[in-house]
Amino acid sequence: MEYASHTKQQLADSLKELMCHTPFNKITVQNVTDNCGLNRQTFYYHFKDMYELLGWIYSNDIFNQMVEEQDEPWETAVIQIMRYAKTNRVFCRNTIRCIKKEYMESYLYPVFRNWVEKTGIAITKNKYISKEDKKFFIDFFTTAFVDYGIQWVSHGMVETEEYIINRIKVLIKLIGNSSDKHNKIAI
Numbered sequence: 001m002e003y004a005s006h007t008k009q010q011l012a013d014s015l016k017e018l019m020c021h022t023p024f025n026k027i028t029v030q031n032v033t034d035n036c037g038l039n040r041q042t043f044y045y046h047f048k049d050m051y052e053l054l055g056w057i058y059s060n061d062i063f064n065q066m067v068e069e070q071d072e073p074w075e076t077a078v079i080q081i082m083r084y085a086k087t088n089r090v091f092c093r094n095t096i097r098c099i100k101k102e103y104m105e106s107y108l109y110p111v112f113r114n115w116v117e118k119t120g121i122a123i124t125k126n127k128y129i130s131k132e133d134k135k136f137f138i139d140f141f142t143t144a145f146v147d148y149g150i151q152w153v154s155h156g157m158v159e160t161e162e163y164i165i166n167r168i169k170v171l172i173k174l175i176g177n178s179s180d181k182h183n184k185i186a187i
Contacts, residue, residue, distance in 0.1 A: 008046050010036045012057045015050070020090045024054065024098035051103060054095065058107040061088075066115045074119040078145075078168070079161045085153055092153045104150055113142040 014036035018027050029043050029050060047053045061084060066077050085092050096104060116138050
């Protein structure tokens with residue numbers, strides 16, 4: 001692992017560890033650097049503030065989950081992301097409780113949008129769909145995954161992976177069944 005990436009990961013691991021028992025908004029740069037044996041200048045060399053570090057963690061961790069499953073069906077990536085959230089339950093819930101929803105969305109939206117574009121979620125890969133409709137569907141599914149994910153974590157991650165996968169499949173099927181002969185959504 002390259003030195004800069006290793007240092008970023010050290011800072012990220014330190015923040016995640018601290019967030020297991022301290023709210024994000026109570027943790028300082030000094031707390032993070034003391035916890036991992038680095039100095040404040042090192043932190044500021046890599047990140048402008050705690051929010052950028054937090055964004056890096058989510059982007060990096062979620063992106064890595066999705067990249068590992070890139071050639072798999074979309075369901076596999078959803079399951080991996082849900083398992084990540086469950087494994088990092090305290091960290092994820094702490095984040096959602098302590099920061100504005102807009103920050104969370106800004107961390108997750110670009111990663112999920114890229115994923116939705118590439119995975120082939122049924123509707124977005126249809127060759128008969130217009131560019132305008134394709135953009136709408138990508139935006140729709142990105143927003144749905146991000147917002148529902150935030151809500152799911154906020155409410156304690158009660159629903160199982162299988163339950164959510166099945167609900168998404170029903171939605172995709174309903175969208176597909178409400179189409180005309182070219183498989184475009186009837187409006």
